[in-house]
Amino acid sequence: MRTAGRQVMRRLLCALLLASMLLLSGCLNVSDGQDTQKFNGRDYDPPITAPDFTLTNQHNTTTTLSDHSGKVVVVAFTYTHCPDVCLAVEANLYSVMGDLGSEYGSDVEIISITVDPVRDTPEHLANWTSEHGYTWPHVTSDNHTLLVELWNDWGVAVNNEHINSNHSENEGHENDEHQNDTYEVGHSITITFLVDRNGMKRVSWSGFDWSVDGLLTDIHTLMDED
Incomplete structure (x- = not known):
């Protein structure tokens, strides 16, 4: 017993x-x-306002989130030197854009925000996106404090050591270029968000839980809302 x-x-x-x-x-x-769940990703109940931003894209022009009011916007936090998750997210975003067809641009936008502004300059982003065929905005800023505040506002945890260290200082480190290319940027797993037509953060997706079909379904769910 x-x-x-x-x-x-x-x-x-x-x-x-x-x-x-x-x-x-x-x-x-x-x-x-x-027991029912409206979205495949993690939903925000209640929805919260998506923090606005104006950043520099790979074409050296500005991209502003609020300019896309009335559209569903996919916002992803990635960086080009990422060895794993970010590259998978970027590839999935490319698939999403292709599957959206004519809906992309007219009803849906995608924006990738770097978590590694030291290396992800507009020039580097231009070369990298061209090499991969990624045409949606990839944005950065030389104002690293602004980016840190933006990451915090979006609830994306980023290890800022690469910004606070000499990686971000050119003086006296001209020969460190190849060494600097080896560091990784630690960040939270949840890095992809869906913003509805009213500028509200509605759904988040974790880096290891990415589903192209699931995200597309969530996008169309938001598109169908009144």
Whole structure:
């Protein structure tokens, strides 16, 4: 009896632990007590205003989020020297743009914001996007403080060591170019967001949970809203 009781207790503890982990990771939709979920990604309930920005794109012109009011906007935080997740996100965005067809540009926009402004200059972004065939805006800024504030406003955690270190200073480090190319930028997993026609942040996607079909479905769900 004691053994059976202990087994039951262990099962209960395991169930409670699993439920706690799911709640902490946002895997359970408990905001309204319903089992149905409107989006494939993690939804914001209630929606929150997407922080606006004006940054420099790969064509050395400005891109402003609020200029796309009335459209669904996909905002992704990536960087070109990323060894894994960011490159997969970028490739998926390319697939999304292709699958949208004529809806891209007229009803939907995509914007990629760098988390590595030291290396992702407009000139580098121009070369990199041209090489990969990525035509949507990839934006950066030489005002690193502005970018840090923007990352924080969007809830994207970024290790700023690459900005605070000598990587971002040219004086006395002219010969460090090749060495600087080797560092990685730590950032949070949730880096892709959907903004609705009213400029509200509605859905987020984690880097390891990317689904092109799922994101497309969420985009069309937002497009169909009144």
